[in-house]
Amino acid sequence: MLPYFNEPKQRISAFLKQLLEEKARALGGVNALGRDLCERLYDFAIQGKMIRGGLVFLGFKVARNGRSPDTGTPLLAEAAAAMELFQSALLVHDDIMDRDLLRRGRKTLYAQYAELAGQAGADDAVHLGEGLGICAGDVGYFLAFEILAALRIAPRTCRQILQLCARELACVGVAQMQDLYHGASRSPVKDSEILKLYLYKTGRYTFSLPLMVGALLAGATARPLKRLEKIGEYLGIVFQIRDDELGLFAESQEIGKPVGSDVREGKKTLYYSYLFKKASGPDRERLSEIFGNTACGPEQLQYVRDLTTRLGIREAVSATASGLAQKARALIGNLPTARQEDRQVLLSLLDYTQTRSR
Numbered sequence: 001m002l003p004y005f006n007e008p009k010q011r012i013s014a015f016l017k018q019l020l021e022e023k024a025r026a027l028g029g030v031n032a033l034g035r036d037l038c039e040r041l042y043d044f045a046i047q048g049k050m051i052r053g054g055l056v057f058l059g060f061k062v063a064r065n066g067r068s069p070d071t072g073t074p075l076l077a078e079a080a081a082a083m084e085l086f087q088s089a090l091l092v093h094d095d096i097m098d099r100d101l102l103r104r105g106r107k108t109l110y111a112q113y114a115e116l117a118g119q120a121g122a123d124d125a126v127h128l129g130e131g132l133g134i135c136a137g138d139v140g141y142f143l144a145f146e147i148l149a150a151l152r153i154a155p156r157t158c159r160q161i162l163q164l165c166a167r168e169l170a171c172v173g174v175a176q177m178q179d180l181y182h183g184a185s186r187s188p189v190k191d192s193e194i195l196k197l198y199l200y201k202t203g204r205y206t207f208s209l210p211l212m213v214g215a216l217l218a219g220a221t222a223r224p225l226k227r228l229e230k231i232g233e234y235l236g237i238v239f240q241i242r243d244d245e246l247g248l249f250a251e252s253q254e255i256g257k258p259v260g261s262d263v264r265e266g267k268k269t270l271y272y273s274y275l276f277k278k279a280s281g282p283d284r285e286r287l288s289e290i291f292g293n294t295a296c297g298p299e300q301l302q303y304v305r306d307l308t309t310r311l312g313i314r315e316a317v318s319a320t321a322s323g324l325a326q327k328a329r330a331l332i333g334n335l336p337t338a339r340q341e342d343r344q345v346l347l348s349l350l351d352y353t354q355t356r357s358r
């Protein structure tokens with residue numbers, strides 16, 4: 001990961017530790033599951049790269065327009081921690097919907113709960129684990145909004161941030177519904193729809209949202225906010241395209257989660273779209289049998305990989321990502337409010353989104 005994010009991650013982790021220890025005492029007064037959940041949420045959150053939290057710091061610095069960035073203020077770590085709790089909650093729910101048992105090389109949260117349920121003799125341990133996981137994700141959202149509501153900032157700015165976060169998370173939810181529906185449907189999907197899905201399911205909440213939150217904390221006006229928002233959109237789509245590539249071509253031990261899940265779930269990714277456009281005859285028929293087949297095994301996945309390479313799909317998807325990255329690069333280079341070192345962090349982050357290995 002980029003060195004820039006190391007120091008913000010330390011500060012975010014320290015705040016989360018303090019916060020969740022306090023919440024463990026409060027929620028532990030409700031029942032033992034409350035204390036246990038806070039411990040699991042903390043352990044889950046700190047395993048992540050904390051890109052979203054780090055971007056709050058970066059958005060703040062960019063919006064300071066060369067003035068002393070004053071990134072030591074506790075406000076940044078607090079707002080950044082809220083972004084990371086949003087991310088944790090989304091991932092907990094996502095793993096349930098995708099039925100993934102691994103995340104970051106460890107058992108997913110609902111799988112942990114299912115294991116506990118099994119040890120307790122539950123009749124349907126998996127279903128109970130899923131239910132507990134849904135509740136855990138919900139608590140993550142509520143804690144994040146509580147952090148933001150308590151920020152010691154002007155009421156108007158606080159309202160802006162709360163409204164922004166609520167709007168973006170609602171968009172994520174609707175985009176996730178679209179992703180699930182498309183995965184279950186055999187109907188074709190336009191590339192423009194896939195890119196729009198990437199934008200609202202991943203791009204905006206991962207990059208645009210935290211950059212804008214940081215900028216709002218710095219008192220940014222409409223113009224720099226809009227520029228950061230657009231940069232974040234391009235970064236996010238490129239990030240998701242790379243995620244799709246890793247999900248198809250990487251190995252589970254490298255990325256810490258199952259590979260091939262997009263194929264088994266019939267997800268309408270750019271790889272899916274480009275493959276079905278170029279494949280014909282027996283290849284197309286076999287692809288139709290593989291995508292959406294939950295029993296798809298290593299042999300079928302390798303067939304999809306080989307066909308993707310043979311038909312030049314990997315290069316075609318990469319070209320799409322490169323075109324979007326070039327647009328982001330141009331916007332970053334013309335940022336009117338950023339110091340050169342801040343531009344360089346954004347450019348390095350752009351490179352990372354295209355080349356990351358996990």
